[in-house]
Amino acid sequence: MKKILLVILALIMTAGIIQAQDKPASLGFTPSSYYTFSWNTTFTMGDFNKWVGNASPAGFDLGGRYFINGGLAAGFNICWQRVSQSYGYQTFYGDDGSAVTATNYRFTWMVPFQGVIAYHFMPDKMVSPFVGLGIGGDYMEHHLLVQEYDIYKTRWDFSLTPEVGALIKFGAFSSWGGLVAFNYKWTTNKIEFNNNVASKDLQMLNLKVGLVMVIR
Amino acid sequence: MKTKLILFFLGAGLILASCTKYPPSSDRLLEDLVVYTKYDTSVDFTQFKTYYMSDSLVKVSDKDSGWLYNAQVQVITSQIAKNMNSLGYTRTWNAKTCDLYLGVSYVVNVNVTVYYPGWYWGYPGYYPPDYWGGGGYYYPYYPTYVTSYTAGTLLMDMMNVKHPIDNKIPVCWNAYIRGLVTGTHTNAQLQQSVDAAFNQTKGFPGH
Numbered sequence: 089m090k091k092i093l094l095v096i097l098a099l100i101m102t103a104g105i106i107q108a109q110d111k112p113a114s115l116g117f118t119p120s121s122y123y124t125f126s127w128n129t130t131f132t133m134g135d136f137n138k139w140v141g142n143a144s145p146a147g148f149d150l151g152g153r154y155f156i157n158g159g160l161a162a163g164f165n166i167c168w169q170r171v172s173q174s175y176g177y178q179t180f181y182g183d184d185g186s187a188v189t190a191t192n193y194r195f196t197w198m199v200p201f202q203g204v205i206a207y208h209f210m211p212d213k214m215v216s217p218f219v220g221l222g223i224g225g226d227y228m229e230h231h232l233l234v235q236e237y238d239i240y241k242t243r244w245d246f247s248l249t250p251e252v253g254a255l256i257k258f259g260a261f262s263s264w265g266g267l268v269a270f271n272y273k274w275t276t277n278k279i280e281f282n283n284n285v286a287s288k289d290l291q292m293l294n295l296k297v298g299l300v301m302v303i304r
Numbered sequence: 305m306k307t308k309l310i311l312f313f314l315g316a317g318l319i320l321a322s323c324t325k326y327p328p329s330s331d332r333l334l335e336d337l338v339v340y341t342k343y344d345t346s347v348d349f350t351q352f353k354t355y356y357m358s359d360s361l362v363k364v365s366d367k368d369s370g371w372l373y374n375a376q377v378q379v380i381t382s383q384i385a386k387n388m389n390s391l392g393y394t395r396t397w398n399a400k401t402c403d404l405y406l407g408v409s410y411v412v413n414v415n416v417t418v419y420y421p422g423w424y425w426g427y428p429g430y431y432p433p434d435y436w437g438g439g440g441y442y443y444p445y446y447p448t449y450v451t452s453y454t455a456g457t458l459l460m461d462m463m464n465v466k467h468p469i470d471n472k473i474p475v476c477w478n479a480y481i482r483g484l485v486t487g488t489h490t491n492a493q494l495q496q497s498v499d500a501a502f503n504q505t506k507g508f509p510g511h
C-alpha cells in the first residue's frame with residue numbers, strides 16, 4: 089500500500105515539476121468536457137479486508153466531466169469491480185443438515201454509480217491535476233462459493249469517494265490523454281453470512297489508470 | 305469528434321459488457337477430496353445400536369459392475385467402521401437384523417453430468433430394499449446434487465432399515481467424497497477424508 093501511495097505522490101510531484109519548468113505547457117484550448125475509461129485496481133480496507141484480503145485488478149471505470157466554471161467540473165462515474173479470494177479447505181454448514189468441506193471461494197461484485205464534483209487546478213494545461221468528491225451508491229453481490237453451492241447476498245448502499253488525480257494529455261491540440269487517479273471509498277454496505285462473517289461500512293482504495301478523451 | 309466519442313463509448317461498453325461476474329469455474333470446481341454430507345434433521349441418531357456394512361465397495365460403472373476389494377478399500381472401510389464404532393454403533397455381519405445399513409460404493413465411470421444421490425441404487429451389490437420388507441429406498445430430505453464429478457467419487461448412504469416409513473426405507477445420512485478412490489491418494493488422505501465426512505455431520509451422537 090505504501091508503495092502505491094509513493095507512486096501516486098511521485099506522479100503528482102512529477103506533474104508539478106513539469107508544470108514548474110518555464111511556462112506550463114498549454115493545451116492550446118480550454119476543454120469543455122472530458123470522458124475517461126480506466127482500469128481500476130481495488131484494495132480492500134477494514135472489515136472488507138477480512139472478507140477478501142487480496143488486491144484485485146478486476147475493474148473498469150467509465151466517467152465524464154463537464155466544466156461548469158473555470159476549473160470546476162461536474163460529472164459521473166460508473167464502474168464494474170470484483171474482488172475475490174480463495175480460502176483453502178474449510179467446512180461450510182447449511183441450515184438443512186448439509187455440510188461441505190472444500191475450498192471456499194469468496195467474491196464481491198460491485199457496480200458503483202456516482203455523481204462527481206471535481207476541481208481542476210490547471211484545466212487548460214498539458215498536465216491537469218484535480219481533486220474530486222463522488223457521491224452515490226453501489227449495487228453489490230457478496231458470494232460465498234463452495235463447489236456447487238453459491239450462497240450470496242445482494243445489497244444497495246450509499247457511498248462517498250474523495251479522489252485525487254491528474255489528466256496528462258498526449259500532446260498540444262490532441263484530444264487524447266492519460267488518467268491517473270487514486271480514491272478512498274466509504275460505503276454503508278455490509279456482508280453477513282449465517283453470522284459467520286460480518287463486515288460493515290465497507291471501505292476500499294482504488295487506483296485508476298486509463299485513457300481520457302478531451303472535448304473542446 | 306462525435307464519431308470519436310461514439311467509438312470511445314462503444315469500446316468502453318464492449319469491455320464492460322465482457323466482464324463476467326463469476327470467477328472462472330476452473331478456479332473453484334472439480335477438486336479432489338471435496339466432502340459433501342447431508343442428514344435427516346428429524347432423525348435421532350442415538351436410537352440406533354447396530355449397523356451393517358460390506359468390506360467391499362460397489363462399483364458403479366457404465367461398462368461393468370460388481371465389487372472392489374483391495375488395500376485401498378480396506379483402509380476406507382476400516383476408517384468408516386472406526387468412525388461408526390466411535391459413534392457408539394456396533395458392527396454386525398447380519399444384514400437382516402441391523403438397525404442401519406451402510407451402502408458404500410464408488411463411481412468408476414458413468415456417463416452423466418448431473419448427479420443426484422440415489423441413482424446408483426440399482427447397481428448390483430446394493431441390497432434390494434425388499435430384503436428388509438421395503439418397497440424402495442427414498443430420501444426424506446432434499447438431497448444435494450452436483451453438476452460434475454470425478455471418477456473415483458466415494459458414495460455412502462446410511463439407510464434406516466429399523467423403521468421403514470410407508471413401506472419405504474428412508475436414507476438418514478448420505479455423503480460423497482470426490483475423487484477418493486483413484487489410487488492417487490495416501491492412506492492418511494483417505495482416512496482424513498472419511499473422518500471429515502463424519503466429523504462435519506452435526507446430527508451424529510456426541511457432535
